[in-house]
Structure formats: C-alpha cells, structure tokens
Amino acid sequence: MSDLAPRQIRSRADLIQYGRALDCVHCGLCLPACPTYDLLAREGTGPRGRVYLMRGLAEGEILPAATVLRDLDLCLVCRACEPVCPSGVRFGEMMEFCRAHILEPARPPGRGLRLRRFAARNIFNHPALLRALAAFFLLYDRLGLRRLLRTYGVLQYFSADLALRDAFLPRVPRWSERRRLPHRTPARGATRGRVALLEGCVAPFLLGRVNHATARVLSHQGFEVLVPRKHTCCGALSAHFGQLAAARAAALRTIDAFQALGPVDAVISNSAGCGAMMKDYGRLLEEAEGASAAEVRAAHGFAARVRDVTEFLVDQGIRPPPGRVEARVAYAAACHLAHAQRVTEAPLELLRAVPGLELVPLERADRCCGAGGLYNALHPRESLALLEARIQDLKRSGADTLATANPGCLLQWSAGIEREGLAVEVVHPVELFDRAMR
Amino acid sequence: MLPLERLRRIVGAEHVLLAPEEMFAYECDALTWLRRRPAAVVLPGGTAETAEVVAALSEAALPFVARGAGTGLSGGALCPEGGVVIETARMKRLLSLDPWNRFALVECGTPNAEVSRAAEPHGLFFAPDPSSQNVCTIGGNIAENAGGPHTYKYGATARHVLALTAVLPDGRVLRTGSPLADPPGYDLAGLLVGTEGTCAIGTEATLKLTPLPRAVETLLFAFRGVADACSAVQRVISSGLEPCTMEVMDGATIAAVEASVNAAGYPRDAGAVLILEFDGGDAAVAESAERAERLCRELEVLACERARDRAHRLKLWKGRKGAFGAMGRLAPDLLVQDAVVPRSRLPEVVARVLEIGREHGIRMSNVLHAGDGNLHPNISYDRRDADETRRVLAACAGILQACVEAGGTLSGEHGIGLEKRDYMSLVFGEEDLERMRAVRDVMNGRSLLNPDKVLPAREPKTP
Ligand SMILES: Cc1cc2nc3c(=O)[nH]c(=O)nc-3n(C[C@H](O)[C@H](O)[C@H](O)COP(=O)(O)OP(=O)(O)OC[C@H]3O[C@@H](n4cnc5c(N)ncnc54)[C@H](O)[C@@H]3O)c2cc1C
Ligand code: SF4
Ligand code: SF4
Numbered sequence: 001m002s003d004l005a006p007r008q009i010r011s012r013a014d015l016i017q018y019g020r021a022l023d024c025v026h027c028g029l030c031l032p033a034c035p036t037y038d039l040l041a042r043e044g045t046g047p048r049g050r051v052y053l054m055r056g057l058a059e060g061e062i063l064p065a066a067t068v069l070r071d072l073d074l075c076l077v078c079r080a081c082e083p084v085c086p087s088g089v090r091f092g093e094m095m096e097f098c099r100a101h102i103l104e105p106a107r108p109p110g111r112g113l114r115l116r117r118f119a120a121r122n123i124f125n126h127p128a129l130l131r132a133l134a135a136f137f138l139l140y141d142r143l144g145l146r147r148l149l150r151t152y153g154v155l156q157y158f159s160a161d162l163a164l165r166d167a168f169l170p171r172v173p174r175w176s177e178r179r180r181l182p183h184r185t186p187a188r189g190a191t192r193g194r195v196a197l198l199e200g201c202v203a204p205f206l207l208g209r210v211n212h213a214t215a216r217v218l219s220h221q222g223f224e225v226l227v228p229r230k231h232t233c234c235g236a237l238s239a240h241f242g243q244l245a246a247a248r249a250a251a252l253r254t255i256d257a258f259q260a261l262g263p264v265d266a267v268i269s270n271s272a273g274c275g276a277m278m279k280d281y282g283r284l285l286e287e288a289e290g291a292s293a294a295e296v297r298a299a300h301g302f303a304a305r306v307r308d309v310t311e312f313l314v315d316q317g318i319r320p321p322p323g324r325v326e327a328r329v330a331y332a333a334a335c336h337l338a339h340a341q342r343v344t345e346a347p348l349e350l351l352r353a354v355p356g357l358e359l360v361p362l363e364r365a366d367r368c369c370g371a372g373g374l375y376n377a378l379h380p381r382e383s384l385a386l387l388e389a390r391i392q393d394l395k396r397s398g399a400d401t402l403a404t405a406n407p408g409c410l411l412q413w414s415a416g417i418e419r420e421g422l423a424v425e426v427v428h429p430v431e432l433f434d435r436a437m438r
Numbered sequence: 439m440l441p442l443e444r445l446r447r448i449v450g451a452e453h454v455l456l457a458p459e460e461m462f463a464y465e466c467d468a469l470t471w472l473r474r475r476p477a478a479v480v481l482p483g484g485t486a487e488t489a490e491v492v493a494a495l496s497e498a499a500l501p502f503v504a505r506g507a508g509t510g511l512s513g514g515a516l517c518p519e520g521g522v523v524i525e526t527a528r529m530k531r532l533l534s535l536d537p538w539n540r541f542a543l544v545e546c547g548t549p550n551a552e553v554s555r556a557a558e559p560h561g562l563f564f565a566p567d568p569s570s571q572n573v574c575t576i577g578g579n580i581a582e583n584a585g586g587p588h589t590y591k592y593g594a595t596a597r598h599v600l601a602l603t604a605v606l607p608d609g610r611v612l613r614t615g616s617p618l619a620d621p622p623g624y625d626l627a628g629l630l631v632g633t634e635g636t637c638a639i640g641t642e643a644t645l646k647l648t649p650l651p652r653a654v655e656t657l658l659f660a661f662r663g664v665a666d667a668c669s670a671v672q673r674v675i676s677s678g679l680e681p682c683t684m685e686v687m688d689g690a691t692i693a694a695v696e697a698s699v700n701a702a703g704y705p706r707d708a709g710a711v712l713i714l715e716f717d718g719g720d721a722a723v724a725e726s727a728e729r730a731e732r733l734c735r736e737l738e739v740l741a742c743e744r745a746r747d748r749a750h751r752l753k754l755w756k757g758r759k760g761a762f763g764a765m766g767r768l769a770p771d772l773l774v775q776d777a778v779v780p781r782s783r784l785p786e787v788v789a790r791v792l793e794i795g796r797e798h799g800i801r802m803s804n805v806l807h808a809g810d811g812n813l814h815p816n817i818s819y820d821r822r823d824a825d826e827t828r829r830v831l832a833a834c835a836g837i838l839q840a841c842v843e844a845g846g847t848l849s850g851e852h853g854i855g856l857e858k859r860d861y862m863s864l865v866f867g868e869e870d871l872e873r874m875r876a877v878r879d880v881m882n883g884r885s886l887l888n889p890d891k892v893l894p895a896r897e898p899k900t901p
Contacts, residue, residue, distance in 0.1 A: 022820075025766035026470050028509045028573045032549060041481055041527035042455065043463040043508070052463050067457040086698045087766025 014058070016287060017097045021055035023089045024048065030081035030089075035368045035386050036074050044071030047081035047091055054098050064106035072103060074379060076372035076386075077240060078335035083342065092340060093283070099242025177208045185215045185225040192222035192316065193265040196258050198278070200271050201233035203407045210410070213434035214270045214309050220437050221319055226264065228257035234269075236277035239284070240373040248288050251281050252295065255302045267302065270309045270430060272337035272406035273373070278306040279341060308337060309430055310346040310405060318349075321436035324356035327425075329432065330399035331359065332390070332413065333366040334406035347405055347429045354436045363393040369404075371412035387416040394424065403429045440522070441494045445480055448490045453481040453528070464523055467510040470771050471821050471831075472856055476517035481525045484545065485603055485611060485641040488524065492639065493609025495522055496886055503888045504639040506547060506575030510582065511774045512855025514634050518889045524639060526577050532556050533642065540647045541600055541617045546577030546640040550584075553645060562647035565592035568851070569759040577640045583632035585851040587713075587758070590809035591682035594851065595631060598646045602627040604638035607887040617644050629877070634853045636888045637881035651682075651717035655727035656745035656754055659734050660708035664688045664792075664804060667710040668785040670734050671808040674714065675781070677733055679726055683809060685713040685758055690803030691765075691816070695757045698764035702757025705741050712808070713758060761805050762816065768801060769818035775834055779846030781811035790840045791815050798833040800826070812850035813841070838864070854892045862894050872896075 030047040031037050037046030044053055050072060056062040072095070079092045107113050181199060195218060199211050215225045235250030258267055269275035277284075282300035285291040291299075307315070329351060337343050344366075351359055370376060370386030394402060394417075402413055402424055414426045445454045455461070461475040477500075482488040495502045501521035508515055517523050526547030533543040537560035542553055550571040553564040567586035568574055574584065580602070585594035592598075601615030615627030630637055661667045667686045674681060687695070689709045696706055704711050712734075716726040731742060745751035765772050779787045788804065791813065795802035801818040815837055819830045838848055842864050849858060862871060875893050879885075 022770035023766050025763060025770075025772045026466065026468050027570070027763040027766070027772075028468060028507055029570065029760070029763050031507060032551075032572045037527075041525070042460070043479075043525075044460055048508075049463040053459070056459075056462050062459040062462045065457060065459045067455075068459045071460075083699060086695075086700050086760035086763030088698060089766070 014101070017094055018055070018058045020090050020094050021051055021058060023087050024051040024055070024085075025087055026052070027087070030085050030091075033080040033084045035076060035078060035080065035370070036382065039382060039385055040074065042071065044068070045074055047085075047089075050075055051089060051091065051094065054094055054102075057098070057102050064102055069103055069106065072098065074382060076335070076368050076370070076375055078368040078372055079339040080335060080366065080368065083339055096239050096242065096244065097287075099240075100244040101242075104242045173206065173209065177212075178205055179208060179212075180204050181211055181215050181225075181227045183227055183229055185219045185227075187222050187224040188219050189222050189319070191224065194224040194226065194263075195266045195268050195312070196226045196228070196261050196264045197268045198232065198234065198254075198258075198271070198274055199227060200269075200274055200407060201231070201237075203271060204231070207407050207410060207428075210270055210407070210428045210431060213428065213431040214268070217313070217430050217434050217437065218268065218309070220321075221313060221316070223265075225268075226261045228261060230257055232257045234274040234277045235284075236273045237373055239277060244284075244288070247277075248284060248291070251277075251284055251299065254278070255281065255298055258302065259298075264305070266307045266312055267305050268307055268309050268312055270405065270428060272308065272334035272341065273408060275306060275308045276336040276340035279303050308341060308343050308346065308405065310337075310350045311341075311343045313433075314346040314349045318353045320353065321355070321433060323436045323438050325354050325432050325435050326356045327401040327432065328358045328360050328399045329401045329403050330362040330394060330397045331365060331429070332362060332369065332394075332402060332404040332409065334404055334409045335366070335368050335372070337405050338366045347403070350429050350433055351403060354432050356436075357432060360397050360399050362397045362399070364390075367393075369409050369412045369416070371406075371408035373408065376412060376415075383412075387412060391416045391420050391422070395420075395422065399424060401425045401427060401432070403427055403432060405429055439498060440478055440500065441498050442478075444494045445478075445491060448494065449480055449482050449487050453483070455479040455481075464505070464508075464517065464525075467505075467508040467513060467515045469511050469513045469773065469855075469857060471773065471827060472513040472516055474516050474519065476523045477520050479523040479525055481528050483528050485605065488529075488639060488641050489605045489609050489611050491524060492605050492607065496608045496884075499884075499886070501886050501889050504577065504581070504635045506578030506581075507549065507570075507573045509570045509574045510578060510855065511776065511852040512582075512634075512849070512857040514581065514853055514855035514888070514891060515578075516856055516891075526575060526641075529641065530575075535560070535647075536617075537562060537647075539617060540649075541644050542647055543642060543644050544576055545642055546580070547575050550574055550576060550579055553647075557647045558650070560647075561650050563650050564645055565598055565648045566595045569762060571759075576643050576645065580631050580640050580643060581633065581635040582851065582853040585807070585810070585812075587683040587685050587715075587755075587807060589851070590684060590807065591680070591717075592648065596628065598648075599627055599631055599643055600646050601644035602630060602640055603642035604630060604640045606638050607882045607884065611641075612638060615644065632853075633878070634855060634888070634892050636878055636892055639887070651723075653720040653723040654715060654717045654751065655723050656751045657714045657727060657730060657734075658704070658741075658743045658745075658754055659712045659714065659739050660705040660741040661710045661712065661737075661739060663709035664788050664806075665785045666738060667712045668788060668806075668808060670712055670737050670739075671781065671784070673733055673737065674730055675809075677729070679730055679733075680716075681714050681726070681730070681809065682717045683713065683715045684807070686804075686806040686808045687711050687713075687758065687761060688804040690801075691761050691805055694764040694767055694803060695761050697767055698760060700756045700760030700764060702753050702755075704757060708740050713754060758805075765803060765816055765818055768803075769820055771819050771821045773817045773819065773830055773834070774852070775813070775815040775817065775837055776849050776852040777813050777838055777841040777846055778850040779811050779813070779841050779844045781808065783844045783846070784808060784811055784813075787841060787844050787846070788813065790844075791837050794833050794836040794840065798829045798836070800830055800833050802833075807850065810850060811846070813837075835861075856891055859890070859892060859894050862892075 043049035235247035239247035370383035376383035501518035529547035
C-alpha cells in the first residue's frame with residue numbers, strides 16, 4: 001500500500017477515506033438512485049463521478065477547482081447511492097470528509113463563505129440565535145410581509161434565487177406549539193421502560209408539535225420519557241457542511257447531556273437526520289484526531305442505544321391504539337432513515353397499526369425531496385426541481401396526507417404543497433399514531 | 439478548433455463541459471485501465487440537437503464519440519484523442535408505448551430497465567436484460583448488441599430493435615426500420631446494431647415488447663466446482679428441457695456476493711452455483727422445473743433450492759446481477775473479461791481459464807452465461823500496480839487465445855471496443871476486416887465518429 005499511497009495522504013483519516021474511494025469499481029449501478037444525476041446528467045453530479053472526483057483529488061490528479069466544488073456541493077448527501085452499491089462504498093462518510101478536508105480549505109474567501117461557516121458552526125448550537133430567527137420569520141409572516149413581497153414580486157425583482165428561497169422559508173407555528181417538552185413525562189399504563197428523547201436544535205422552534213406527539217405516544221406505549229434540560233444539537237448539520245470539528249464538539253456535548261439523565265433503555269430520535277448522526281458517533285469520534293479512548297468508547301456505547309422512534313416502537317411491539325384516523329396517507333421515506341439508517345419497514349408498520357388509515361403507494365417513495373440539510377437554501381433551483389417532481393408523484397398518489405419522518409423533509413414537503421396549492425396535510429408518522437390514541 | 443459558441447447555442451451553455459476537472463470524470467468507462475480525457479463533453483437534449491452538434495463537430499473536423507451510461511466494458515465510449523464526448527444522459531424520454539402492437543418508442547439515453555418498467559402494467563417487458571440493466575442505456579445496448587441471462591431464450595438486443603433514428607457522422611438524420619413485420623428494403627437498423635457506435639449515433643429506438651410469461655420457476659443448484667455445474671448444464675440441455683436461462687457462478691463469486699448488500703443466500707461452502715429458470719405456461723413450467731430437479735439430483739449436487747415466491751426469486755437474481763460490483767470488495771479495479779465457446783467445450787475451457795489465472799498469479803472469479811457458452815472471468819487488480827496490471831493483461835491474452843482455440847470467439851456481449859481491437863485478426867482474415875471497414879466507411883467515411891475502435895487499422899498489427 002505504502003508505495004501506492006498518493007502524496008496528498010497526510011493522516012490516518014486521509015488514508016481511511018482514500019481507501020473508501022478505492023472500493024468503487026466504476027460499475028455505475030448507483031446512477032439511477034441519484035436524484036442529482038437524474039436532474040443534471042453530468043458525470044460529476046452522480047455518485048460514480050463524485051467518487052471518481054474525490055479519488056482524483058486525493059491522488060492529486062485534479063485540483064478542487066470551481067466545477068469540482070460546484071458538483072460536489074450539489075450532492076444532497078441523501079445517500080441513496082449507498083444501499084444500491086454492491087461494492088459497499090460508504091459514500092456519505094467520504095463526502096463528509098471531503099467537504100471538511102478538501103473543499104472547505106479550497107473555497108474562495110468572501111462574505112458568503114464566512115456566513116456559511118458561521119451558520120454551520122454556530123446557529124444550531126445557540127438557542128438564543130434560533131429563537132431570534134424564529135421571531136423574525138414569525139413577524140415576516142404575521143405582518144403580512146411575505147404576502148406583500150410575493151404579491152408584488154418584490155424578491156423576484158432583486159433576484160430569482162431570492163424569490164425561490166422565500167418559497168422554502170418555513171412557517172413558524174404559534175407560540176403554544178413552540179413549548180419545549182417537560183424534563184420528564186411519566187409512562188402510562190403498565191410501564192415497559194425508560195427512554196431519553198432528543199428534541200433537536202431547530203425542531204423545538206418549528207416542529208414542537210412533532211416532539212409533543214412523540215412524547216405522548218411513547219408515554220402511552222408505556223415508556224417514561226426523559227429530555228435533557230439543555231437545548232442540544234446533535235451536530236448533523238455541521239457535519240453535513242464539512243465542519244467536522246464543530247460536529248464532534250456537538251457530539252460530545254450531546255453524549256454528556258444524555259448521560260446526565262442516568263441509565264435509559266434507548267435514546268430516541270424522531271428526526272431521521274439526527275438519528276443517523278447519533279448512530280454514527282462512534283465512527284465520528286474514532287476518526288477524529290485527538291479524541292481520547294474514553295470518548296471513543298462513550299460514543300460507541302451511546303450510538304448503540306440510539307433508535308428512531310418508529311424503529312423503537314415496532315421493535316418493542318405496538319400496543320394497539322383505541323381510536324381511528326380516517327386518512328389516505330402516502331409515506332415518503334426520509335433519506336437519512338431509509339438510506340443512512342436503513343430503517344424502511346418500521347414507519348410503514350407504525351402507520352399500518354393505525355385503525356382506519358389507508359396507506360396509498362407513492363411512486364419513488366424513497367427519492368429525496370430536495371431538503372438535504374440546508375440544500376434548499378444553498379441550491380434553491382435544484383432543490384425546487386427535485387421537489388416539484390415529488391409533488392407530481394404525490395398528486396398521482398391521490399393521498400390527502402403525507403407522512404415523513406424528518407424535520408427538514410416535513411418543512412420541504414409543506415413548502416412544495418403550499419406552492420402547488422394542494423389540500424394535503426404533512427405530518428410525522430407518530431402524529432397520526434398519536435391522533436389514534438385519543 | 440472547438441466551435442464552442444455554436445455548441446453552446448445548440449444545447450445551452452450548461453450542457454457544454456470543458457473544465458479539465460470535468461473531463462477527468464469522463465476519462466473512462468467501466469474498464470478502468472483504459473483512460474483518455476476528452477477535450478469537451480456535450481449533452482444534447484434530443485435528436486435535433488444531436489444532429490446539430492454532430493454537424494458542428496463534423497464541420498470543425500473534430501473526432502467525437504457517443505456515450506450512454508459509461509458502463510461499457512471494452513473501452514468503447516473512450517474519447518478519441520482531442521475529441522468530444524456526446525453524452526446521451528439527457529435523452530431519456532419514453533416517447534410512446536403501444537401495448538396492442540407491442541412496441542415502445544424511446545430516446546436512446548433511456549436506461550434499459552425503464553422500458554420494462556413502463557411496459558409491465560401492460561403485461562409486457564423488454565427482453566434484453568444485461569446485469570447493468572438499471573443503468574445502461576438503450577443506445578449502449580444497441581451499440582454493443584447487449585445480452586443478458588435471458589438471452590439464451592430470447593436473443594440479444596438485435597432481435598428486439600424494430601426501428602432506429604440515428605444521426606450520421608455528418609449530421610444527417612437516418613430513419614430506418616419499422617414496427618411492422620418485415621419492412622421492405624435493406625435492414626439498416628439491423629446493420630447498425632452491434633457496430634459499437636462506429637457508424638452512427640442512435641437517438642430514438644422503436645423496441646419490441648414481449649409478453650411477460652405467466653409462470654416462472656427459478657432453481658438454484660450448488661455444486662462442488664464449476665466443472666460439475668457445467669456438466670449439469672449439458673445434462674439439462676441434452677434432456678430436451680428448455681430453460682430460459684442458465685447462469686453459473688464460481689466459489690470466489692459466491693463469496694464476494696454473499697459479503698455484499700446483494701447477499702442472496704447462496705450456499706457459501708459451494709464451489710459453484712447454477713441458476714436455472716423456466717418461464718411460460720403454468721403447467722409446462724412446473725413440469726420442467728420438476729424434471730430439472732430430478733435430473734440434477736442424479737448428479738453430485740450439494741444442495742438444491744427452488745425460489746419460494748417472487749421476492750425470493752428477485753433476491754436470487756439480485757445476487758447475480760450485483761456480482762460484478764460486489765467484487766469491488768476484493769480490489770480497487772475489476773476487469774470483466776468476456777468470451778464465448780461452444781457450450782460443449784465449457785468444462786475444459788473453464789478449467790484452462792482457471793489454470794491461466796494461476797499461472798499469472800492473478801485474482802479471478804468466474805461468472806458464466808452457461809447456456810450461451812459465454813464466460814466472464816472477472817479479474818480483481820489494482821491499476822496503480824504496474825506489474826499486476828501487466829500480468830492481468832497477459833492473462834487476458836491467454837484466455838482469449840484459449841477460447842479461440844476451442845472454437846470460440848472474442849466477445850459474447852461486451853464488444854470489442856478499444857480493448858480487443860488488436861485481437862480481431864485472431865478470428866477474422868484481412869479480407870473480412872476489409873469488408874467491415876467498407877461498411878463503416880459508407881456511414882462514417884471520414885472516421886470522425888469513434889475512430890480507433892473495433893476494427894484494427896488497415897496495416898495489421900500484432901497483438
Ligand atoms: C455491472 C455491469 C454488468 C454488465 N452486464 C452486462 C451484461 O450482462 N450483458 C451485456 O451485454 N453487457 C453488460 N455490461 C456491459 C454494458 O453495460 C453494456 O455494454 C451496455 O450496453 C453499455 O451501455 P452504456 O449505456 O453504458 O454504454 P456506454 O458504455 O456509454 O457505451 C458503450 C458503447 O456504445 C456506444 N454508444 C452508447 N450510446 C450510443 C448511442 N446512442 N448511439 C451509438 N453508440 C452509442 C459508445 O460509443 C460505446 O462504444 C455490464 C456492465 C457492467 C458495469
Ligand atoms: S455502485 Fe458503488 S462501485 Fe459501482 S460506481 Fe457506484 S459507488 Fe462505485
Ligand atoms: S448522496 Fe444522494 S445526491 Fe449525493 S451522490 Fe449519492 S445519491 Fe447522489
């Protein structure tokens with residue numbers, strides 16, 4: 001190996017990632033799974049080409065020039081290319097690493113870059129900042145500013161991209177839906193155990209209703225639910241942006257916050273992205289330069305207890321709910337649940353356990369909706385094109401409700417449905433289950 | 439000089455790629471030891487745009503090549519020196535489907551499997567089923583006359599192309615063939631199939647759709663070694679049974695597949711497995727499956743299994759279709775060799791192939807479309823290792839030689855491309871090659887389209 005290792009390899013982590021690029025035999029079997037290849041058709045916008053570019057960067061065959069940054073940045077990191085790769089290429093990890101160690105240092109300096117780094121490192125860790133942002137968006141909405149700007153095409157006048165971005169701005173819910181969860185929710189009925197729940201960084205501000213539904217469902221199913229007192233961010237968005245140091249710091253803080261809760265049977269997440277990140281903490285710290293053996297051990301131990309809420313409920317055996325929900329539901333698999341965590345059946349099983357609910361098939365149900373971290377903010381055109389294709393699939397399904405298990409996807413689908421003027425409600429699967437308990 | 443402005447006007451600036459880093463990503467197809475970077479890549483959006491792009495390049499006297507999904511295994515889509523790649527990935531519309539007359543009209547960049555997916559609700563499918571079918575394009579299939587496991591019964595792509603719209607290397611558009619039975623005139627569509635993109639660029643194809651069989655039975659037999667599996671194939675054929683496919687995988691392949699996401703539950707301790715499939719009417723299929731089971735049990739089978747349902751059958755196939763990729767676990771590069779022999783000679787040829795592998799000290803696993811006598815020795819190697827690469831290429835030469843000596847030929851389905859061009863004189867005389875060149879020259883007189891492929895240059899070279 002040593003005489004074959006290229007110059008660019010400086011650390012053990014470099015070597016690990018380089019080795020992963022070599023797993024790819026250039027067969028192309030991943031191409032049809034890739035949303036951006038489908039949309040853009042360039043080799044560099046498909047997984048095979050991206051792996052090839054990453055290998056080329058590592059071997060010094062090419063430089064991180066503008067087109068390379070563009071095509072690698074256009075990756076959603078939806079990881080749809082992973083489960084279909086017969087060679088087991090670990091694409092997500094490679095992309096994360098590449099962004100952190102090759103693309104970040106190569107970005108042209110400027111205001112955009114500083115803002116991007118600041119956002120990726122800080123926003124999600126600072127509840128005060130998030131609260132301020134939420135308040136701003138709320139006012140933007142409530143004061144009728146959004147409607148005003150849209151009606152007169154003001155944003156369009158400044159820039160088409162700005163107008164597109166506006167379409168993705170989430171609607172901030174009422175104050176009552178932005179209450180945090182209590183530190184402890186007791187179990188109802190015969191107690192089956194105790195779990196800890198991650199509220200998430202942004203979710204409490206935008207999707208508090210999902211957190212509340214999750215806690216109610218877990219409690220109803222016989223689990224005591226504990227929530228860390230401090231606002232916690234799992235670090236997924238930082239990692240996504242190649243801010244691995246920030247992600248590792250977030251991981252250590254999260255592990256600490258949960259350890260403070262005492263022993264639990266599982267750490268539950270209702271966010272596919274956060275669940276995927278937390279399940280991966282062991283590797284994240286293992287590959288960090290300078291993480292102590294104890295930290296790595298703790299991370300592995302923590303990761304092993306992480307479960308998606310649907311996965312956990314199905315594993316434990318669902319207690320049938322008393323009520324009914326009359327709805328025609330299409331389930332859209334969140335990428336980080338289906339492709340990263342490979343949890344595909346549990347959400348469907350949870351939905352099937354709801355009396356009265358009719359599951360209707362959705363074409364390409366595991367195709368990315370274009371949310372991808374903050375993809376919609378950074379690449380509004382591509383994000384919208386991906387979303388619009390999915391909205392057409394949704395229309396064909398005839399569903400009146402769309403269920404998906406990730407905050408980013410919930411907001412993205414809502415934005416698409418609003419744009420299209422459809423009468424389809426967007427919910428997390430646990431919310432439907434929650435309604436059946438009443 | 440590249441007519442850059444003109445190309446940008448035709449296809450839109452974002453569909454003309456020039457940056458050296460972008461060219462890097464197009465330097466090879468699935469045969470990674472052959473690499474050449476194009477000067478530009480153009481992605482036209484349909485027949486008209488393709489014709490205009492070709493006209494522009496032809497006027498500028500620049501060489502060019504068509505590229506589909508780049509899954510070719512003989513370097514066919516490798517760009518000519520200083521030339522342009524015309525990539526069909528944007529041309530993937532299904533233009534029409536006529537279930538009653540059983541044909542589909544598609545753009546040539548459509549992935550093979552999309553055709554069957556669209557036809558399925560009508561009880562139809564597109565029969566050619568290369569293992570890369572989810573990815574590889576109809577254009578690439580037509581160029582390579584691609585086959586697959588079911589070629590044994592249904593025939594390769596040539597039997598399923600009814601009509602073709604193609605852009606000639608000077609930009610004129612040729613429309614040939616017809617969905618009607620036996621159209622008059624020369625069958626130019628038939629002629630173009632298998633020319634490996636050296637005569638014209640296919641843009642739209644009318645494809646024959648076949649009724650889905652009512653019943654399918656899939657059997658899996660495990661044997662101690664490949665020779666036993668090949669004997670079983672002989673036995674099945676000589677008994678008069680008519681399976682639609684007979685696929686053999688050796689022990690090394692089984693190990694790679696079972697370690698991959700496509701683990702199919704093949705017995706890990708077996709030296710070879712044989713997948714046998716029957717399709718057709720219910721009663722006939724059931725009876726054939728039972729007879730085959732009895733027959734093989736008379737041989738030394740280690741295990742025999744019948745697919746329980748559709749899901750189980752798909753799983754067995756997924757393992758087979760992912761076999762190539764699964765070998766990525768073994769080494770950074772893979773060379774999928776392709777040769778055919780009369781199937782009666784399979785057992786001895788396979789033995790010889792394994793011996794050649796040992797002689798050159800290379801890592802090899804074998805997959806066979808046994809019904810067609812088609813061998814795929816898969817060689818795992820590392821292209822960064824010059825000595826290993828040299829041994830791999832020497833072994834390939836030995837394997838091809840052995841197959842030709844056994845009455846076989848250079849390729850069953852992956853084509854000649856650049857990889858095997860210089861072996862053509864092993865199986866063709868100079869006069870045969872000259873006639874082929876003459877046909878090419880009628881279409882591609884200036885040799886601007888995919889110049890140095892398939893046919894060796896007029897001065898015969900020695901391999
Ligand atoms: C995992 C794997 C499994 C495979 N299994 C099989 C198999 O079972 N059977 C089989 O036959 N092959 C198989 N192949 C080889 C390959 O998939 C086929 O040769 C396929 O037909 C190539 O299609 P493509 O779109 O990728 O073409 P490319 O690789 O892009 O091009 C191949 C050739 O076709 C030409 N071409 C492409 N499009 C056009 C067009 N529109 N007009 C004119 N010429 C064109 C190119 O110039 C080139 O010469 C496999 C490959 C892989 C990677
Ligand atoms: S499927 Fe895997 S091995 Fe094949 S090209 Fe894609 S990443 Fe590479
Ligand atoms: S992660 Fe998603 S967008 Fe990125 S290459 Fe893989 S499939 Fe394509």
